[in-house]
Amino acid sequence: MSVNRAQRVDLEVVTDLIPANSRVLDVGSGDGLLLELLQETKQVDGRGLELSQRGVNECVARGLSVIQGDADTDLKFYADKGFDFVVLSQTLQATRNPKVVLDELLRIGNRAIVSFPNFGHWRVRFSLLIKGRMPVTKDLPYSWYDTPNIHFCTIRDFVNLCEELGATVEKATALDANGQKIGLSMPWWFWNFFGQQAVFLLRR
Amino acid sequence: MAAQRAARTKDEVDHPSSPVLRFGPDKPLKLDAGTVLSPFQIAYQTYGTLNDARSNAILVCHALTGDQHVANTNPVTGKPGWWEVLIGPGKIIDTNRFFVICSNVVGGCLGSTGPASTNPATGKPYGLDLPIITIRDMVRAQAMLIDHFGIEKLFCVLGGSMGGMQVLEWAASYPERVFCALPIATGARHSSQNIAFHEVGRQAVMADPDWHGGKYLDFGKRPEKGLAVARMAAHITYLSEAALHRKFGRNLQDREALTFGFDADFQIESYLRHQGMTFVDRFDANSYLYLTRAMDYFDLAADHGGRLADAFAGTKTRFCLVSFTSDWLFPTEESRSIVHALNAAGASVSFVEIETDRGHDAFLLDEPELFAAINGFIASAARARGLSL
Numbered sequence: 001m002s003v004n005r006a007q008r009v010d011l012e013v014v015t016d017l018i019p020a021n022s023r024v025l026d027v028g029s030g031d032g033l034l035l036e037l038l039q040e041t042k043q044v045d046g047r048g049l050e051l052s053q054r055g056v057n058e059c060v061a062r063g064l065s066v067i068q069g070d071a072d073t074d075l076k077f078y079a080d081k082g083f084d085f086v087v088l089s090q091t092l093q094a095t096r097n098p099k100v101v102l103d104e105l106l107r108i109g110n111r112a113i114v115s116f117p118n119f120g121h122w123r124v125r126f127s128l129l130i131k132g133r134m135p136v137t138k139d140l141p142y143s144w145y146d147t148p149n150i151h152f153c154t155i156r157d158f159v160n161l162c163e164e165l166g167a168t169v170e171k172a173t174a175l176d177a178n179g180q181k182i183g184l185s186m187p188w189w190f191w192n193f194f195g196q197q198a199v200f201l202l203r204r
Numbered sequence: 205m206a207a208q209r210a211a212r213t214k215d216e217v218d219h220p221s222s223p224v225l226r227f228g229p230d231k232p233l234k235l236d237a238g239t240v241l242s243p244f245q246i247a248y249q250t251y252g253t254l255n256d257a258r259s260n261a262i263l264v265c266h267a268l269t270g271d272q273h274v275a276n277t278n279p280v281t282g283k284p285g286w287w288e289v290l291i292g293p294g295k296i297i298d299t300n301r302f303f304v305i306c307s308n309v310v311g312g313c314l315g316s317t318g319p320a321s322t323n324p325a326t327g328k329p330y331g332l333d334l335p336i337i338t339i340r341d342m343v344r345a346q347a348m349l350i351d352h353f354g355i356e357k358l359f360c361v362l363g364g365s366m367g368g369m370q371v372l373e374w375a376a377s378y379p380e381r382v383f384c385a386l387p388i389a390t391g392a393r394h395s396s397q398n399i400a401f402h403e404v405g406r407q408a409v410m411a412d413p414d415w416h417g418g419k420y421l422d423f424g425k426r427p428e429k430g431l432a433v434a435r436m437a438a439h440i441t442y443l444s445e446a447a448l449h450r451k452f453g454r455n456l457q458d459r460e461a462l463t464f465g466f467d468a469d470f471q472i473e474s475y476l477r478h479q480g481m482t483f484v485d486r487f488d489a490n491s492y493l494y495l496t497r498a499m500d501y502f503d504l505a506a507d508h509g510g511r512l513a514d515a516f517a518g519t520k521t522r523f524c525l526v527s528f529t530s531d532w533l534f535p536t537e538e539s540r541s542i543v544h545a546l547n548a549a550g551a552s553v554s555f556v557e558i559e560t561d562r563g564h565d566a567f568l569l570d571e572p573e574l575f576a577a578i579n580g581f582i583a584s585a586a587r588a589r590g591l592s593l
Contacts, residue, residue: 047553053557056555059554063587068555077544077547
């Protein structure tokens with residue numbers, strides 16, 4: 001899996017949110033990039049859950065503690081507050097039931113960190129408004145018929161869901177198309193318009 | 205040739221070529237059956253050197269018909285050790301680095317006390333007078349062997365199938381003595397189907413007139429036919445339909461056409477007959493009864509109030525489970541339920557399912573993905589344990 005620059009920045013943002021020696025569960029750990037980064041820089045006790053068996057086997061061969069499983073069905077097997085942090089990085093939009101998944105993250109972790117692509121970004125709006133087409137961009141390269149991303153949301157939508165689930169937003173970061181952080185002083189509408197992806201630190 | 209092998213097997217029972225640890229009346233083995241085994245002995249092999257900190261020991265647990273000769277030429281069959289592809293100098297489990305121990309299970313027939321061993325009370329083989337042995341009994345005996353080496357904590361316990369059951373039992377019974385655990389192609393309990401297969405095998409042995417109610421050794425006989433049939437049936441379960449078809453198809457054995465008789469027309473028949481025949485030379489029939497029974501009785505959740513997660517509560521052991529897609533004896537779901545229990549217990553667990561058509565026996569074969577997983581898991585655990593390269 002190739003990772004572009006902006007995505008790397010989102011991993012860095014996630015890493016900055018996690019103190020050293022934390023217990024971390026990475027849901028949708030992919031090829032283990034984030035877990036490896038966290039182990040190297042924060043000496044975390046890291047675990048992964050990944051849907052693709054190939055990704056899992058590669059992670060285990062590299063010494064990471066990862067199991068094959070589905071965020072939609074397998075989070076229920078984890079104990080309450082079993083981890084300091086549960087990370088869901090660029091995966092929420094691919095789950096069948098994002099609300100249940102987010103609820104589970106908040107149950108399993110003392111904190112949940114969620115990063116996702118913002119469907120409210122101006123390029124997405126532009127594509128729908130002017131071209132009348134579902135957006136296909138560098139970061140969302142799939143056509144509508146073959147995309148694994150079945151539940152897109154905007155930053156505003158996500159904030160609403162957090163309120164519905166009784167989650168407190170402890171920290172939020174939006175990254176623009178260049179992977180730059182958008183200033184904290186900016187209002188939500190600005191984030192929702194110019195943020196290409198967002199990273200939320202939540203607790204309940 | 206066959207007679208020679210059978211004679212060698214007989215020699216190995218009481219006086220094996222392996223080192224033997226004998227436990228006198230002062231050190232009985234407590235059995236789940238509610239009695240004790242005493243005196244008793246454990247035959248074992250070791251490879252490599254135990255380091256000064258005694259922190260580099262790896263215990264390998266063998267499967268139903270395996271033995272302690274994991275990485276040396278087998279004294280009975282003359283074949284390479286059963287896991288020499290994995291274990292040895294410079295191999296993935298590097299004996300230049302680790303101290304590897306493998307012992308014959310109690311109930312076995314290659315030097316540890318089993319039904320073919322001489323009962324000191326009678327001077328005759330135990331036969332069915334040996335109490336029923338469980339997986340936990342085997343592990344308890346292994347713990348006594350580990351004590352003998354002065355090893356407080358094993359770096360790793362690994363094994364496949366019945367060996368994997370022992371690994372799980374080790375992790376559940378002695379969590380503080382196992383740094384990492386690698387149960388492969390196994391389950392936390394024997395399924396009804398698996399018990400059924402074993403019962404077919406046992407009934408085949410017992411139906412053989414040469415079995416003599418288990419006292420065949422007293423009569424100078426062995427229930428070869430029954431044990432061979434048991435092995436043939438079991439062997440099918442170790443493979444997969446796809447692998448059998450790939451290997452044998454409907455090919456005929458040394459003939460151009462069907463003979464319209466009951467001779468081994470098909471290659472698969474000839475192959476199974478060969479598997480059955482060679483097995484009886486190297487294995488004791490009563491041992492086969494005892495060890496299959498031990499597997500049937502294994503139910504780790506039942507031993508912990510019905511909840512598997514409770515078997516691993518608070519464990520610090522690192523786990524890596526491996527299953528194979530075509531294993532119908534211990535399908536992936538069996539491993540997955542262990543993984544879920546370990547998750548619930550908050551344990552550190554990795555789980556790899558390997559795609560192969562080679563069935564249950566894949567764990568004994570040269571499977572690059574299996575080796576990559578074992579290598580990655582052992583290497584990272586060794587770093588965490590502070591074992592230098």
